[in-house]
Amino acid sequence: MKAIISNKYGSPDDLELKEIAAPIPNDDQVLVKIHAASLNYGNLVLLTGKPFLARFAFGLSKPKYIIPGGDISGRIESVGKNVKHLKPGDDVFGDLSGCGWGGFAEYVAVPEHALVLKPENISFEEAAAVPMAATTALQSLRDKGKITSGQKVLINGASGGVGTFAVQIAKSFGAEVTGVCSTRNIDIVKSLGADYVIDYTKEDFTKNKEHYDLILAVNGYQPISAYNRSLRSNGRYVQVGGSGVQLTEAMVLGPLLSISGNKKMGSFLQRANQNDLKFIKDLLEAGKLKPIIDKSYALSEVPNAFRYFEEGHTQGKIVITI
Incomplete structure (x- = not known):
């Protein structure tokens, strides 16, 4: 699969698009074919290693998580034998910041508690803009x-x-x-x-x-x-x-x-929470919440997405289409 790789702290210039092996889900995970992802402040911290205190969570000398990207939406391709609530073909969205990141890629293997079924009244791009x-x-x-x-x-x-x-x-x-x-x-x-x-x-x-x-x-x-x-x-x-x-x-x-x-x-520091994401899903389905998307970039354009994000004038969210 194709993925954005970050092997060291630095700038958007240090991000590389590479071909790597697709993940294999374990018994407690699902494999998601990612349709879209989005940028958040946490992505910038993971890229730059700043503020320094964040490195105690992300890795002191280099990033612990080499594929950035926290928010995703996509479709489940396969599930581990212990997965109870999701099945292949389900459209989902979620926050990967609590389970290894990895959203700027074509596939990701994650525990089902990181995901919620995607509302039918919004697109994959809109769903990816939501979680974090x-x-x-x-x-x-x-x-x-x-x-x-x-x-x-x-x-x-x-x-x-x-x-x-x-x-x-x-x-x-x-x-x-x-x-x-x-x-x-x-x-x-x-x-x-x-x-x-x-x-x-x-x-x-x-x-x-x-x-x-x-x-x-x-x-x-x-x-x-x-x-x-x-x-x-x-x-x-x-x-x-x-x-x-x-x-x-x-x-x-x-x-x-x-x-x-x-x-x-x-x-205040946000924590990924499936119940809170379900609460937000209900607001989306009721039409009480709508994502605002400023710009969309392809996976190969993630460095440019980061550069735009760093300017600090984003209207709503920046989405990565995969």
Whole structure:
């Protein structure tokens, strides 16, 4: 099979398209013929080895997982004898970040708990855009942010991969949603159901005297003190993306501010979860959630996809068609 290989930490220039042996599933795995995959921030960490702390999970001197790619969709070709819920011919989608990655390839062998049946009302490309970003949005809002109906929620970075899902998921929980994005993305964020949209090129939301029950920071940079100022009493701030400075502040200053005040502030890291993916599948089937795809690339064009992703202006997701 063809696959993108990453043998060392570096840049998109270090990625190679190679012909390698297709995987053979063990008794607890299924073999998936991959139709599409997508890019996430985790893919970039696996490529570059930055921040350095990530290497304790991905490999200190070189990548432990040589085929990048976490989100996939495809069709099951065969199953191991212990597999109970999936069968050959099933169309599936899932997050491979918890079981070895390997999505930028024509085939992958994975345990069935990494996969969920693909909704019939979306394409393989749309399905591949969903798992990691949508699960991040769901877990950060519901589990870390404790979102409830009627709350005022602000999403900074509302037009990116996680942000586009976060706007829709927050609306599905009955929240009043304000999205923050650039001028060119206002229409996209409005189309996702945001009640209000702030153009960060024209207005600093941390200075407009509005206060929010929950702030989700998935892009850009604002000091944590500014986010703190924009939170209501007993509000919550959740950091899931943005600059390295923003991550450091959330990890170091967030717990201190949470102890000294009546607000909860901190960072969040997504974990692959089949039950959460099933929850997201239900939203997709009900028409309450739709993926936004910016660009599609062929498997041979994955280095170019990474270069575009690194520019930081993606509208929704970048998909790899295989």
